Amino acid sequence: MQSNRAGQRDGGRGDATPGTVARAIRILDVVAASELGLGISEIARRADISKSSAQRTAGELVAGGLLERDGTRYRLGMRLFVLGQRVPRRKDLRDAAAPFMADLREATGHSVHLAVLDDTFVIYLEVLRSPTAPPLPTRAGGRWPAHGTGIGKAILAFSSADVVDRIVAGGLPRLSERTITNPGLFTAELVRIRGRGVSFDLEESRPGVVCVASPVVGSDGEVVAGISVSGWHNRINLDEAAAAVRTAALGLSRQLTHH
Incomplete structure (x- = not known):
């Protein structure tokens, strides 16, 4: 009753x-x-x-x-912000990533993001903006559908099959005209990302904006986060950005592994 x-x-x-x-x-x-x-x-x-x-x-x-x-x-x-700063996973990752993110922004001149996977979304733990950055909706603590972001695809490419299956089963909604919404094409893209170690968002999340991302691996060998740079499609050299992002991700992964 x-x-x-x-x-x-x-x-x-x-x-x-x-x-x-x-x-x-x-x-x-x-x-x-x-x-x-x-x-x-x-x-x-x-x-x-x-x-x-x-x-x-x-x-x-x-x-x-x-x-x-x-x-x-x-x-x-504001109390949510204060509590969020005390979450060990967030704080440890963000503190470890800070120098790598700063170097990455200095080297590329573009905005740098650090994010983790949360269900079908990525949550941004830290965002270092560039003065020439496009007006992105991303912010620390913000969420974005994982399938439509470079950083989300980088994480998913190195995640377990059941995680990817859950993302695909939930649908791949279109965020822009170039978002990959076909399950077969999406899984094939993840295979390519695993092979090269970097992921590209070619205006898939937002028109005019491109992103290069790479996975970050923890001490247990599992992917724990992703790091990326993003900028206007006509102002970013994707090859140079990919090399810089991959170097930063490997350096951060080594630091997390040693600790």
């Missing part, structure tokens, strides 16, 4: 209604995907929960500093 009453309070969704923690995670995820923040009605729609539940949970997240409210819109709160 208690679960029925809870379901009625949350809009009559019964057993399908997510618990408090699950609702909070859904809300944080949908708000994180919006640069400008979201109103409560849009949060409820995207998180697939009732408006009353969204309102109540968002209020609790604001009180805890995990969300911030600006008028009728909600954005991620």
Whole structure:
């Protein structure tokens, strides 16, 4: 009876209604995907929960500093940033990668990214922007579909078959006219990446923007991240960038292996 009453309070969704923690995670995820923040009605729609539940949970997240409210819109709160800095995996990788990323930006003159795989997305742990960089939507803590990015493909090419199968089974939505959306072509591309050690995003994630990426391997020999440079398609020498990125990725991998 208690679960029925809870379901009625949350809009009559019964057993399908997510618990408090699950609702909070859904809300944080949908708000994180919006640069400008979201109103409560849009949060409820995207998180697939009732408006009353969204309102109540968002209020609790604001009180805890995990969300911030600006008028009728909600954005991620600073407490999330503080907590994120303390995640060991993120901090260790970012600290180890910092000098390699700085050298890579100096050598190429382009923006440098460090990212890890999270389900079907890549999460950017660090972004070093170049003054001449295109206006990319990427930012530290931001997410982007893995299949449509050079850094995501570099990680996937060296991931286990079940990880790749999950990505393909979830669909390969088009991000630009050049996104690889055919499963056969996508898996063939991953094979080529494994052979050469670098991945290219040739305007697949965003028109006019290209990227070169390479995988980073941890102490257990498994891929743990990817590192990349990106810039305007008419301002980047792909061969030179590929050599620089591969060198940085190998150097970072060696450091992680030794530690």
